[in-house]
Amino acid sequence: MAVIPVALGGRSYEVRVESGLLADAATHCAPFLRKTRVPVITDENVAQHWREPVERSLAAAGHEARWHVLPAGERAKSWTELARTVDWLLSEEVERGDHILALGGGVVGDLTGFAAAILKRGCGFVQLPTTLLAQVDSSVGGKTAINTPAGKNLVGAFHQPSLVLADLDALGTLPQREMRAGFAEVIKYGILGDPEFFDWCERNGHAAISGDTDLLEQAVARSVAAKARIVAEDERETTGARALLNLGHTFGHALEAQTGFSDRLLHGEGVALGMVLAARYSARRGLIAPDDAARVATAIAAAGLQTEISTLGLTCTGTALADHMMHDKKMDAGTLPFILLRSIGAAFLDREVALIDVSAFLDEQLLAG
Known part of the structure; x- marks a missing residue:
């Protein structure tokens, strides 16, 4: 145990x-x-x-x-x-x-x-x-x-x-869809703060999702240990440390809202897409190399998860998706902090993101794929 x-x-x-x-x-x-x-x-x-x-x-x-x-x-x-x-x-x-x-x-x-x-x-x-x-x-x-x-x-x-x-x-x-959605949160811990664990997810993700008990125990235990360290440091999300756990969630919650919080997009699937978007947006702003953003998308795709929001068949605009973000619980003094990447394993809280720029980026993503 x-x-x-x-x-x-x-x-x-x-x-x-x-x-x-x-x-x-x-x-x-x-x-x-x-x-x-x-x-x-x-x-x-x-x-x-x-x-x-x-x-x-x-x-x-x-x-x-x-x-x-x-x-x-x-x-x-x-x-x-x-x-x-x-x-x-x-x-x-x-x-x-x-x-x-x-x-x-x-x-x-x-x-x-x-x-x-x-x-x-x-x-x-x-x-x-x-x-x-x-x-x-x-x-x-x-x-x-x-x-x-x-x-x-x-x-x-x-x-x-x-x-x-x-x-x-x-x-x-669990159905395989639920397992894949859950594994998105496992991958998250590697992307936000543990590049070695991200490597592990790349190598073992498919076998873990398929039910290898030893690998699942490692995935769960290592993920929980990562979260426990962050929660112990910042229980009520006041210092910014715990906010890193929201990697992928700001984009993901907007997609969940647009799809009516329904089975059309499970929470983990939204987080997976959100992490891909966070990585691509980080690359767009010159924070990480495009190859790193592509690697994030490849790892998520290898886990059987979607990496293109165009697959959702949305008829909205990037502005409509960004509007959902205005209701995000992380809004503070009229600004919305985003969790972005300096590299795989190095996430940070960016409080200088303009939603109009996010809207333009999402318009591009809606047409991509």
Whole structure:
């Protein structure tokens, strides 16, 4: 088992990475289960695969799982589902000292974490991420949120989990599209700060996505360790260090918004396209060599992900995409910082980017490919 500490003083916790963790969830979660009844939040898809093993584990330890099942997909990150979830938790008489189990991908983790943050001014929760993207990114670091018509993740809170159990067995139930989307976040850690890990992703990406357990454990553990270091340095994204984790997200979120936050473009797919765009825009501004930008695109394509926004069939302009960025939660004093590259493995926060220039660049990209 790989065990990665997230060092945050009194809010520190562990991320455990191994096969079989969900089948033994009660043992790992034992320090946080004070009552017989244990609230578990999941979604319709995850429940088909993992409700029974988790319920069996809890029952063997003398607990009764109480289930709240969300609709699958990004639509669950809404005011409506948040209200339903909080009302259900209150009906279950969840107290501040209790812990909620979040069993699912990033949507389940984000919604559950936000509900835990606001319920009675804060109760505990444990992340049981079942997608590659959630295991390497959204389950770690304490960002919780819902979407609104104005944009993605604009309403939320920082609320750290008490434990994260990344069960590699859960990845065996994922469609290849989900695995590819999750691997985009793995590649991200190499691009933003670890050129050796980027090399590793280039060599091993296809085999990891295809289900090689040893490679998946390395991918998850190394990604989590990278994120844990950054989160420990800048938990609430105030110094600029944590902002680097948003590489690809400003472009990606704009594409997600334009496609209606739907299955037309998964979050990881948006991030993958966003990283390609960030690399190309960095090259356009003379920050990195065109060959480095091409290498980023090649690595992402090798993982089975799209590298051209023209493949989305959008009918909008670059200005329309840039307009979505105006609602980005990273807006500060009327300017939007972008995560750009000085080289592969050297990302930085650029606060001098003009959106009119971004619009022109996106117009070029919409016509390319």
